[in-house]
Amino acid sequence: MQVVAVTIKDIARLSGVSITTVSRVLNNRPDVSAESRRKVEAVIASTNYIPNNSARELVRTDSTNIGLVVRGVSNPFYIDIIQAIESAVTDAGFTMVLQQIGSDKDEIAHGAIMQREKRLRGLIFLGGRFDYTPEDVTSITVPFVCCSYTNPYGTLLEGNYSSVSIADEDTAYEAVRYLIEKGHQRIAALITATNDRSISQLRYEGYVKALRDHGLESGGVICTESYDIRGAYEAMAAALQDKNSGDFTALFAISDNMAIGAMRALRDGGRRVPEDCSIIAIDGLELSAYIEPPLTTLCQPMEQMGRESVRQLLALMNGEGEHMQHILPTELREGRSVEKI
């Protein structure tokens, strides 16, 4: 990688912010407005700026660092994946450097800075946008793998990037078909948004397709503000207050976490699970097999997903691997949250 003489002054000028602000962004300080941060990150991503001290280190030594950018705070679904990635990275003699960013942050801009500052040899993105363009990813100049997601809304060519994920739309389709086979006709969906070009949109599309293929109308679409339990709880509680949106016998939730929040809201609203409302989800957290009632869910192979991402990254780093979209299978784990009607 070439060290280009872009200075922090240039970055400030190009972003239209002060040098202090650039420095704050580089050091990940919280005291920067979201807008300034976006501007600075965009400029950094579009140049080959390398912070001084890292440039110095880069010249002096080979790094063994592999970066893991985890987007989405505290998602319990990620724990087993992170553990599998760490173990595979360490086994291969590399060092895993982890950074977590909020789900409102841009992982590519963050990865581009991290690549330079931490002298990364490769990068794994865990959770991320589904709509990268080729231009978006030019700022990443080391091999990278998208873990748990792929690029259906973007314009990356299949032969130009690597990903390891499940087939989200198909898995959602399968979940909804399971409810239909149990006799449900009024099926609601609990998602974050219908058009956010994320895992939510993708799973929503699987839901819509399953209903359409079986000649059913939607039983309601409930959108949360976030992927967490509390957000799911609040969205479901609000939906139950609304006379027009409570008329469903089953719910498809896009994650176990959100299903658990929704189950609590259903109970607090006087509805029994599964007697008054069946629930199915996607993820397969260990814990959700132990709650009351045990959750019926389509399990993602977390550990395999982590290991496979590292295997693919190491192959790319060695110049051996072909880019590929590795799609892993899910497995239905039946609990007692779905009842035949």
Place this chain on the structure above:
Amino acid sequence: MQVVAVTIKDIARLSGVSITTVSRVLNNRPDVSAESRRKVEAVIASTNYIPNNSARELVRTDSTNIGLVVRGVSNPFYIDIIQAIESAVTDAGFTMVLQQIGSDKDEIAHGAIMQREKRLRGLIFLGGRFDYTPEDVTSITVPFVCCSYTNPYGTLLEGNYSSVSIADEDTAYEAVRYLIEKGHQRIAALITATNDRSISQLRYEGYVKALRDHGLESGGVICTESYDIRGAYEAMAAALQDKNSGDFTALFAISDNMAIGAMRALRDGGRRVPEDCSIIAIDGLELSAYIEPPLTTLCQPMEQMGRESVRQLLALMNGEGEHMQHILPTELREGRSVEKI
């Protein structure tokens, strides 16, 4: 730090194993017997052996690495702490290097190797033994902080090490007293062991003390094989089969995770929670407030614990901090898993 000319041959000779075995241990390969690994790690810890490539890097460059050794696989209680640590480490301009080890592994031996290989400036141990001796920790030559645990069974002097934790025995005492105040007289404990010099023993001692202070006998001590949900489920299921051990009206579980496994086993055994058996735990996972019934638990301040550990480590690294045992308060979160009788 001085680079000592100990070679891999020396390590092999001193450990009484082959060079190949030493190399496997250094590279964290799984194909080594537990005994060989222990021997090699002990020798490495007692010398200043530095692997060749790391020694080279050490001479060339200053590192910004702070190591985080997480002991105990997939403990959901750790997620928020890890996130707080990562964020504080990154904000301070350092790089968090994470490694996870099983709860049967020795974090000090692992940390000593990691310190050398990853050129660490400091170390945080998340989860670990409670019985370090001064000799144990000599192999760690950078500042370190024990996060979530302290040294009650060891012989470290308070002024000689740093830790951030809750008061485990007092918190367990408080949990059991809460059950007693609700009228319970036959209270069982769900722990991993009574004498393993871990968090389990410490919380068990709080349980015993609370019973004694209130003139009560134990309602049974149920020991699991591990800290995970499945282990708790199996131990509780076995206890319910045993005619001599099922005679309790309330259960104190040493973790939320274990409480969730136990609740499932109680239900599968035909006992309702809380009508037939009340449950209280320690940890305060967000999720356990949403399950049915919501779990009554003493919440640890996870985020504060993580941030405080980093603050203390950075102070030590700057030569500013005094060693201290920082004890953080817990907070009772009442769910509906405890009933007055």
